[in-house]
Amino acid sequence: MLRPLLLLLALPAPAGPAAERVSVTVLATTDTHGNLLPYDYFTKQAAPRGLAAIATLVESVRRETKNTLLVDCGDTIQGSPLASVYELERREGRTRDPEPMMLAMNALGYDAMAVGNHEYNFGLEALQAARASARFPWLSANTETGGAVPPFAPYLVKTVAGVKLAVIGLTTPVIPQWEKPEHIRGLSWLDPVTAVRRALAALEAERPDVILVAVHGGLGRDPETGVAGPNESPGENPVWSLAETFPQLTAIVFGHTHKREPGRRVNGVLLVQPRNWAAELARIDVAFEREPGGRFKVASATSQLLPVTAETPPDPRIAALARPYHEATERSLDTPVAESGVDLSGARGRFEDNALVDAIHEVQLHYAQAQVSFASLFQTQVRVARGRVTRRELAALYIYENELYAVEGDGRMVRDALENATRYYQTCPEAPCSHGPLVDRGVPGFNFDTAQGVAYAIDLRQPVGKRVVDLRYHGAPLRDDQPLRIAVNNYRAAGSAGYTMFRGAKVVWRSNREIRELLADYWAGKRLPEKPDGNWRLLPEGVVDTLVREESGAR
Numbered sequence: 001m002l003r004p005l006l007l008l009l010a011l012p013a014p015a016g017p018a019a020e021r022v023s024v025t026v027l028a029t030t031d032t033h034g035n036l037l038p039y040d041y042f043t044k045q046a047a048p049r050g051l052a053a054i055a056t057l058v059e060s061v062r063r064e065t066k067n068t069l070l071v072d073c074g075d076t077i078q079g080s081p082l083a084s085v086y087e088l089e090r091r092e093g094r095t096r097d098p099e100p101m102m103l104a105m106n107a108l109g110y111d112a113m114a115v116g117n118h119e120y121n122f123g124l125e126a127l128q129a130a131r132a133s134a135r136f137p138w139l140s141a142n143t144e145t146g147g148a149v150p151p152f153a154p155y156l157v158k159t160v161a162g163v164k165l166a167v168i169g170l171t172t173p174v175i176p177q178w179e180k181p182e183h184i185r186g187l188s189w190l191d192p193v194t195a196v197r198r199a200l201a202a203l204e205a206e207r208p209d210v211i212l213v214a215v216h217g218g219l220g221r222d223p224e225t226g227v228a229g230p231n232e233s234p235g236e237n238p239v240w241s242l243a244e245t246f247p248q249l250t251a252i253v254f255g256h257t258h259k260r261e262p263g264r265r266v267n268g269v270l271l272v273q274p275r276n277w278a279a280e281l282a283r284i285d286v287a288f289e290r291e292p293g294g295r296f297k298v299a300s301a302t303s304q305l306l307p308v309t310a311e312t313p314p315d316p317r318i319a320a321l322a323r324p325y326h327e328a329t330e331r332s333l334d335t336p337v338a339e340s341g342v343d344l345s346g347a348r349g350r351f352e353d354n355a356l357v358d359a360i361h362e363v364q365l366h367y368a369q370a371q372v373s374f375a376s377l378f379q380t381q382v383r384v385a386r387g388r389v390t391r392r393e394l395a396a397l398y399i400y401e402n403e404l405y406a407v408e409g410d411g412r413m414v415r416d417a418l419e420n421a422t423r424y425y426q427t428c429p430e431a432p433c434s435h436g437p438l439v440d441r442g443v444p445g446f447n448f449d450t451a452q453g454v455a456y457a458i459d460l461r462q463p464v465g466k467r468v469v470d471l472r473y474h475g476a477p478l479r480d481d482q483p484l485r486i487a488v489n490n491y492r493a494a495g496s497a498g499y500t501m502f503r504g505a506k507v508v509w510r511s512n513r514e515i516r517e518l519l520a521d522y523w524a525g526k527r528l529p530e531k532p533d534g535n536w537r538l539l540p541e542g543v544v545d546t547l548v549r550e551e552s553g554a555r
Contacts, residue, residue: 020290021299024160026212027058027070027283030255031276033079033118036100036322038314041081041333042379042396046310049279051104052322053308055315057281058108061306067161070109073255074116074171074216075276076101077130078401081392082322082329084514087122089328090129100325102133104318112156114169115140116216116256120183121401124149139169139214142195148186154199157206163288163296166208168199172217172256174236177494177503180403180510192217192238193245200246209296210250210286215239218257219271223264233495243269250301251284263303272303281306333392338523342530344384349377350424350448351547353532356382356397360515361452362529363522368406368487368509371473372414372453375489378446380551389528391520398516402489406509407502412480414454415468416501422467423498424448428460431540436550438543447497450536454478459539469539489515 032051040047062068077083077099089095097103105113115138119127128149131138141154155168173189190198196213203211218237221228226240239254243266251270254261260280261273274280284303288296346356357377364373382396424443426436438460456471471478488502490510495503511518538544 022067022161022163022288022290022296023065024067024069024163024165024286024288025061025065025283026165026251026253026286027061027068027281028073028214028253028272028274029054029278029281030073030216030253030274031075031079031116031258032072032101032278033075033276034077034083034101035080035277036082036104037319037326038308038312039326041329042382042392042399044392048308048310048312049277050308050314051101051108051278052314052318053312054278054281055104055108055318056312057306057308059315061283069111069158069160069165069167071111071167071214071253072105072113073214073253074114075118075255076105076113076116077126078118078121081333081395082325084401084516085329085332086325087126090126091122095328097324098133099130100322102130103321106133106135107317107321110136111158112137112139112167112169112214114138114214114216115143115152115171117172117175117178118401120175120179123183124185139167140171141168141199142170142173142190142192144188144190146186146188154195155203157203157208163210164206164208166203166206166211168196168211168213170195170213170215170217170238172236172238174233174494177233178490178496180490191235193241196242196246200248207295209288210298211248212250212284213242213252215242215252215254216256217254218259219254219261219273223261226266230498239271240266243267243271250286250298251303253282253284260305262305270301270303272305274305275307279308281308333390333395335391336388337391337394337520338389338526338528340384340386340389340528340530343386344528344530346377346380346382348544348548349380350445351538351544351551353450353534353536355529355532356384357450358452358529358532359523360397360519361450363519364404364487364515365452366522367511367518368404368485370406370453370485370487372409372451372484373487374417374449374451374492376446376449380445384528389523394519394523395516398514398519401514401516402491403513404511404515404518405488405490405493405507407486407488407493407505407507409484409486409502409505410480411473411478411482411484413486413501413505414451414478414484415471415480417449417499418451418456418458418468418471419465420498420501421447421449422458423464425458425460425467427463428540428543431461431542433460433540433543434546436546438547438550444497449492449499452535455535457537457539460543461540
């Protein structure tokens with residue numbers, strides 16, 4: 001009788017109930033910058049970006065799963081001609097329509113938005129008007145408003161498919177370095193690590209099953225080495241530090257730096273950044289298992305970036321909402337402003353002096369009443385045809401909503417700024433520099449500033465820091481102690497992109513309007529420069545031809 005008993009003991013135990021599994025999909029955008037339609041206002045052509053196209057991607061995911069959360073990481077209401085035209089009309093009382101990006105995001109069903117630094121560019125009154133248009137909270141756990149505006153919610157808590165999710169919102173804390181004091185009066189920003197620690201303590205009462213962070217701030221480290229870059233502003237890009245400090249976070253979705261990150265783990269935390277201008281939708285799929293006590297625990301988290309392509313159709317609902325704003329923008333941009341006696345091109349504008357960049361310098365020198373001006377060519381593809389010049393063509397010269405500053409400086413500041421600009425090029429040890437690569441692709445072209453008001457050459461045979469030669473002011477060698485009033489945009493004045501020599505310089509004048517508007521005002525009824533004055537050049541002779549060949553091959 002022992003054998004049946006042994007057989008019984010050998011049988012496997014009955015299986016318990018399978019653990020309940022649930023998945024939630026977090027969708028995110030960032031740095032949409034007023035891009036509502038898949039359209040480039042500067043070229044008047046279709047472009048793979050815009051919330052109307054993002055809406056198509058969102059709805060595709062929602063058809064797959066109803067368990068979704070949709071968030072944005074800020075820099076939303078500023079950055080496109082559509083946003084600028086709307087704000088001008090609102091400010092002048094010509095429209096009472098709601099802010100267009102908020103209107104579209106309401107229709108899309110956004111759950112929350114982290115506040116970006118560019119939300120402040122139009123001032124607190126404009127920020128509050130846009131915020132009032134939103135049917136979702138603006139989040140920023142590290143912004144202390146001090147009564148200047150109603151405080152932002154530090155986090156969102158929402159239950160999706162039985163899972164309680166918390167999303168902490170953060171804003172880059174270095175806004176005072178960039179923004180006009182009157183645009184942020186009464187506001188201050190906590191260190192993001194301190195703000196997250198405070199938010200986590202407050203969330204203990206909520207007992208969320210998962211905690212995510214939506215940050216308007218970048219990685220802050222080289223993604224491969226984890227080493228901070230030499231030109232990082234302290235605290236500006238806190239994402240890596242947050243992941244190192246708070247391993248209990250499941251994921252951080254972030255923006256601000258306009259660099260894509262499909263998914264990287266730091267200290268176990270998943271880090272994701274979609275492309276700017278509503279060109280990509282981040283998708284984070286989080287799987288959960290229910291624990292015996294009824295709580296859910298994270299089983300896995302994966303991410304991918306869903307791109308807007310030329311084949312992505314705009315959502316008809318969002319396109320219809322955008323139509324009146326779009327039409328107003330087109331009317332404004334088609335307004336004739338100036339004349340050009342010749343065809344002008346920016347194609348070689350980062351390799352030799354250029355008439356279009358000189359047009360920017362002339363405006364900056366005039367309004368800032370400066371002796372020296374710094375400016376860059378944002379788009380080498382910019383073109384101006386002979387004949388009538390519209391607001392659209394001038395706007396294409398200056399695609400960012402920067403403002404003009406005049407700072408007190410000296411010759412040493414000018415030399416140091418020019419040396420920083422030359423980081424755009426690689427060193428060519430020997431003439432004739434007939435072989436590349438000669439462009440450092442790690443330095444964005446729009447960070448190559450040229451100067452007007454001085455004459456100089458850049459010798460690529462020399463190492464970085466010693467490339468600026470024959471630097472002259474009024475025909476004589478420029479002395480380091482020569483006092484100068486220097487025209488720069490607000491981001492250069494804050495020391496961005498390695499231009500730290502301007503940081504802390506006394507600001508003696510600020511424009512109250514964007515440089516793009518100053519261009520239209522100054523050149524109204526005038527003729528643009530037909531050729532550059534040739535105040536700077538590259539050495540050795542023939543290197544420009546090498547650079548042009550390299551650029552043609554890179555396209």
